[in-house]
Amino acid sequence: MKKLDKCLAIIPARGGSKGVPRKNLRLINGKPLIQYTIEAALGSRRIDQTVVSTDCTEIAQVSVEAGATVPFIRPSALAEDHSRTIDVLKHAVEFYENQGVFYEHIILLQPTSPLRNSFDIEEAYSIFLQNEADSLQSVSPALQHPYLFRKFDDTLLGPYQSVEDERLRRQDLEEIFVLNGAIYIVKKGLLMEESSLVGCRNCGYVMPKSRSIDIDDELDLEVAEAYLRKTTGC
Known part of the structure; x- marks a missing residue:
């Protein structure tokens, strides 16, 4: 008998990492x-099942000890440098559907965003539902506006944007945001049928810069640790 659950959270965590060896551990x-x-x-009360998709038995063990479900070891073909996150998500969904368990919404939570918390997930999912969205991504305020970008043409410096008003003040610039990689929510049909995380009704959830760090190198690790020590007091 088919079982329909609301929300599956997938945490992709492969063993290999070039920038930071053994990063997820x-x-x-x-x-x-x-x-x-x-x-x-x-x-998060919104999530029915939290799954870690990994090709590494050590990551699997640590994940299970932390409370996650690791129902399979990810095939090596989905754990290469060029492997697409979309395919990793679809593999996890297909695994459950083969077990007769079907989810309506899929949440991608990348482990490189350690400062994103349960509140962020709850708020993002509420926005997703309230707007009857097809998809949602978390964003944070951009550190720089494209208006301020410059590029070189040989030795001459010019604006990155083709049209620029030199009289525009910094405080008059429209506020813009960047994807921070912390939360992606998508309807299962959009993911499985169109291989996409972005639908026609696409929403955003704004996170503060303080919780938007994405671990990519050793400096990011040091910044995240310093922040956690400051906020936790230990």
Whole structure:
């Protein structure tokens, strides 16, 4: 008999990492990086199942100990440098559908966003539902506006944008946002049938810069640890 659940959270965490070796297992303030995302997902009442998709048995063990479900070891073909996150998500969805369990909404939570918390997930999902959206991505305020970007033409410096008003003041610039990679929500049909995370009715959830760090290198790890020590007091 088919079982329909509302929301499946998928945390993709492969063992290989060029920028930071063993990144998902690196300790930040005493806990593996991936554990922060698992705890945020488990703390959200919106999520029916939290799954870690990994090709690494060590990551699998740490994830299970943190409370996540690891129902399979990801095929090596989906754990290469060029492997697409879309295919990793579809593989997890197909695994459950083969077990007779069907989800309506899929949430992608990348483990490289350790400061994203349960509140962020709850708020993002509420926006997604209230707007009857097809998809949603979390964003944070952009550090720089494209208006301020410059490019070189040989040795001459010019504006990056083709049209620019030199009289425009910085305070008059429209506020813009950048994807921070912390939360993606998508209807299952859009993911599985169109291989996309962005639908026609696409919404955004704004996160503060303080919780929007994306771990890409050693400096990011140090910044995240410093922030956590400051906010937790230990």
